[in-house]
Amino acid sequence: MQIGSEKASSLDLLSVVVASLSDGYGLDSSTGNAFVENRLLIVVLSIVIVVLVGCVAIFFVWRSSGRKPVEPPKPLVVKTQMDTKEDQGKKKVTVFFGTQTRTAEGFAKALAEEAKARYPNAIFKVMDIDEYATEDDEYEENLKKESLALFFLATYGDGEPTDNAARFYKWFTEGKERGTWLENLQFGVFSLGNQQYEHFNKVWHDEIVAVVVDELLHEQGAKHIVQVGLGDDDQGIEDDFSAWRELLWPELDKLLQDENETGASTPYIAAIPEYRVVFVKLE
Numbered sequence: 077m078q079i080g081s082e083k084a085s086s087l088d089l090l091s092v093v094v095a096s097l098s099d100g101y102g103l104d105s106s107t108g109n110a111f112v113e114n115r116l117l118i119v120v121l122s123i124v125i126v127v128l129v130g131c132v133a134i135f136f137v138w139r140s141s142g143r144k145p146v147e148p149p150k151p152l153v154v155k156t157q158m159d160t161k162e163d164q165g166k167k168k169v170t171v172f173f174g175t176q177t178r179t180a181e182g183f184a185k186a187l188a189e190e191a192k193a194r195y196p197n198a199i200f201k202v203m204d205i206d207e208y209a210t211e212d213d214e215y216e217e218n219l220k221k222e223s224l225a226l227f228f229l230a231t232y233g234d235g236e237p238t239d240n241a242a243r244f245y246k247w248f249t250e251g252k253e254r255g256t257w258l259e260n261l262q263f264g265v266f267s268l269g270n271q272q273y274e275h276f277n278k279v280w281h282d283e284i285v286a287v288v289v290d291e292l293l294h295e296q297g298a299k300h301i302v303q304v305g306l307g308d309d310d311q312g313i314e315d316d317f318s319a320w321r322e323l324l325w326p327e328l329d330k331l332l333q334d335e336n337e338t339g340a341s342t343p344y345i346a347a348i349p350e351y352r353v354v355f356v357k358l359e
């Protein structure tokens with residue numbers, strides 16, 4: 077085997093290595109020679125292996141490119157401002173609730189049911205405050221469209237909002253620099269809490285979520301229709317709710333009753349004339 081001035085192929089080199097190895101290890105030189113003589117066979121086998129490996133690789137690339145990646149499910153968008161045709165032109169009231177053990181939700185629904193009967197020409201929508209917006213920006217976008225809203229908000233764990241009000245509360249309390257952007261909104265807030273949870277020697281009502289929201293709504297331009305109601309679970313929160321509701325109805329009457337409507341709040345006094353019964357003796 078000659079390795080001349082021309083560049084030696086890798087097979088030439090291999091042949092030299094095999095021949096010298098076979099010598100070194102005392103193998104029969106005919107083994108090395110056989111290997112060298114079957115160069116053609118080795119070349120053919122190498123080509124076959126390369127082609128096979130190539131085919132397998134192409135097959136896998138083709139299979140993986142044919143499969144579409146699995147798309148994550150799109151989030152369910154909750155439409156909050158959906159008007160049917162018959163709703164158009166009616167006054168709308170949104171009743172929000174932030175609750176942990178559903179008392180606030182119960183009050184919100186009870187109020188809305190009673191209000192629907194009192195004001196048939198208005199629309200009352202009870203809304204879990206978490207479902208009001210899927211993104212924080214939507215809170216702003218949707219609240220701007222509200223003209224009348226009532227909030228029932230409970231307080232938990234040292235003056236914290238409920239789980240379903242946490243996202244709204246964070247967004248609302250962190251956005252004080254918004255200015256007076258809620259000028260079209262009239263509102264009322266009822267708080268659900270318990271005086272037993274007074275912490276850090278603060279006055280109880282300074283810590284509760286609903287009072288914070290009430291003050292911020294006012295600061296940001298919204299107008300009270302009724303003062304904040306302080307429901308105290310320690311004393312009888314149902315009575316507090318009833319008392320607040322009695323303050324609310326006259327204000328809602330002004331806003332939601334049609335001019336020619338007598339209204340459910342107006343007590344009905346039957347005008348029964350007095351008669352004097354005279355017994356006439358027939359002759």
Ligand SMILES: Cc1cc2nc3c(=O)[nH]c(=O)nc-3n(C[C@H](O)[C@H](O)[C@H](O)COP(=O)(O)O)c2cc1C
Binds near residue numbers: 174175230268273
């Ligand atoms: C574990 C726990 C923590 C509470 N933390 C407070 C609190 O820090 N401040 C407060 O005023 N009321 C607190 N409360 C009272 C609730 O706000 C009150 O019971 C309210 O009516 C619950 O309303 P909900 O049923 O709508 O969640 C707490 C109640 C529980 C059970």
